[in-house]
Amino acid sequence: MQITVDLDLCESHGSCVFAAPEIFSFDDDDHLLYEAAPDDGLRADAEKAAASCPVRAITVAAP
Amino acid sequence: MSAAGHPRDVVIVGASLAGLRAAETLRAEGFTGNLTLVGAEQHAPYDRPPLSKRFLTGQPPAADTALPVPDGLRACWRLGQAAVRLDPYSRIVTLADGTGLPYDGLLIATGAAARSGAAPGEPGPEQGVFTLRGRDDATALRAALTPGRKLLVVGAGFLGGEVAAAGRALGLDVTLVEAGSVPLVRAVGAEVGAFVRTLHREAGIDLRTGTTVAAYRAGPDGRLTGARLTDGRTVAADVAVLALGAVPATGWLAGSGIEAAGGVRTDSRLRALFPDGSAVPGVVAAGDAARVPQPLAGGAAPALGHWSGAVEQGAAAARTLLRGEAAPVFAEVPSFWSDVHGVRLRSVGLPALADTVKVHECDREARRLEVSYHLHGRLVGALTIGRTSRLAAYRRTLAECRP
Numbered sequence: 001m002q003i004t005v006d007l008d009l010c011e012s013h014g015s016c017v018f019a020a021p022e023i024f025s026f027d028d029d030d031h032l033l034y035e036a037a038p039d040d041g042l043r044a045d046a047e048k049a050a051a052s053c054p055v056r057a058i059t060v061a062a063p
Numbered sequence: 064m065s066a067a068g069h070p071r072d073v074v075i076v077g078a079s080l081a082g083l084r085a086a087e088t089l090r091a092e093g094f095t096g097n098l099t100l101v102g103a104e105q106h107a108p109y110d111r112p113p114l115s116k117r118f119l120t121g122q123p124p125a126a127d128t129a130l131p132v133p134d135g136l137r138a139c140w141r142l143g144q145a146a147v148r149l150d151p152y153s154r155i156v157t158l159a160d161g162t163g164l165p166y167d168g169l170l171i172a173t174g175a176a177a178r179s180g181a182a183p184g185e186p187g188p189e190q191g192v193f194t195l196r197g198r199d200d201a202t203a204l205r206a207a208l209t210p211g212r213k214l215l216v217v218g219a220g221f222l223g224g225e226v227a228a229a230g231r232a233l234g235l236d237v238t239l240v241e242a243g244s245v246p247l248v249r250a251v252g253a254e255v256g257a258f259v260r261t262l263h264r265e266a267g268i269d270l271r272t273g274t275t276v277a278a279y280r281a282g283p284d285g286r287l288t289g290a291r292l293t294d295g296r297t298v299a300a301d302v303a304v305l306a307l308g309a310v311p312a313t314g315w316l317a318g319s320g321i322e323a324a325g326g327v328r329t330d331s332r333l334r335a336l337f338p339d340g341s342a343v344p345g346v347v348a349a350g351d352a353a354r355v356p357q358p359l360a361g362g363a364a365p366a367l368g369h370w371s372g373a374v375e376q377g378a379a380a381a382r383t384l385l386r387g388e389a390a391p392v393f394a395e396v397p398s399f400w401s402d403v404h405g406v407r408l409r410s411v412g413l414p415a416l417a418d419t420v421k422v423h424e425c426d427r428e429a430r431r432l433e434v435s436y437h438l439h440g441r442l443v444g445a446l447t448i449g450r451t452s453r454l455a456a457y458r459r460t461l462a463e464c465r466p
Contacts, residue, residue, distance in 0.1 A: 013400060014409060014451040015371065018458050026452035051084070052374055054112060054400075056131070 001040050002061045009057035019052050020045035070168035071096040076146045077172030078102025081350030084377030085170050098138045103145035114201040116402050119229040149319040151343050168345050168384040171327050175309035175351035191287035192303045207302045210234030215300035219246035221401040223306030228403040231266050238269040238298045252420045258432050262404045311352045326354035326366040331392045333380040347383050349376035359413045359443050369399040396461045406430050409451045411458040412444025
């Protein structure tokens, strides 16, 4: 599974961090860090993260 | 009923965020029947949070608040048609033009309306007095917010604070009037309220607390010139925005027998309830129109009106329509955000429940704040400014530690 985040859109709402903490996290300054190729077992969380992003910055694609 | 026990005809009343997410979920989870989306507004689904933020200030990408509608939704759209009646026994929704839509699955997602507080005969948009809920409201307000004018915002809640901040950013003189002793006190407590009060004042907003509008004043042409406040002082204003909260838009359910006062009360799978607590067959509710039991509130069902609630409940209600009792119980931790003066307030849980607020960090210089909310010694929420990174841990605790 391939995760892409459009960092020009990202406003650090953190909804993805709530939905999929094994893929998305923040540094101390609320900058987004994420796993670009997480395990397929996390797909449901990844899709939830994409759906819950208020600015629709996240794309989940098959590898 | 078709194969797998799915309904055949699903009607979604409300073509905004919750309704759209429900429609997407229905199709994603294999619903092949007829899908109708009913919307009171002419607009295709659009996103509301920007309307009190960048939509007003015009910074790109301002104009486009449309929500993407996925290919393959195969929905029949009835836009510009409000639903006016529901008969849950013969299972028919009636639209304003008299059309009857039969259903075997119905989602109520009609959202909320601005509480105007205005008495009949009081000034409206033509005279310069606005409310803000939909895109048409925002378009009209944006046209009125021209630099140099005087803006009066009534109500320093999240919406009022955002509109006041937008007005200031656009170069208007802004007076913000709040009935409480500090902004936001009932929602998130005096500590956060005091922090936000400082932000408003630093931005040059004339914040007046402990008072509200007693009467509006108009010139000979009928246009707003100002207001007299209940503390006896007066405010000059060319434009006023009433930001007095929202009320669930459930008036069309009067006479249906469904419990809809202050929002459609649901069970933990988003099924709409009759007053006796029994589920209305085939009917679910989601988003601002719904009152969903909150585990953090001991199962009480407050009307919340959060963006994330519309997203999560729309999807969950769709799953209940497809799977009934086998659908998961809804137990998402509520969350919301608000943007004022270039900072983000971000919250998880239910801060309004708290009897105790703990301040973990308060740095006005760096514009950082971290507070947690507790009821009877138990965590019920948290809020940060400039520290969203701290919220994930709180949210995890809130999701795990259920009463």
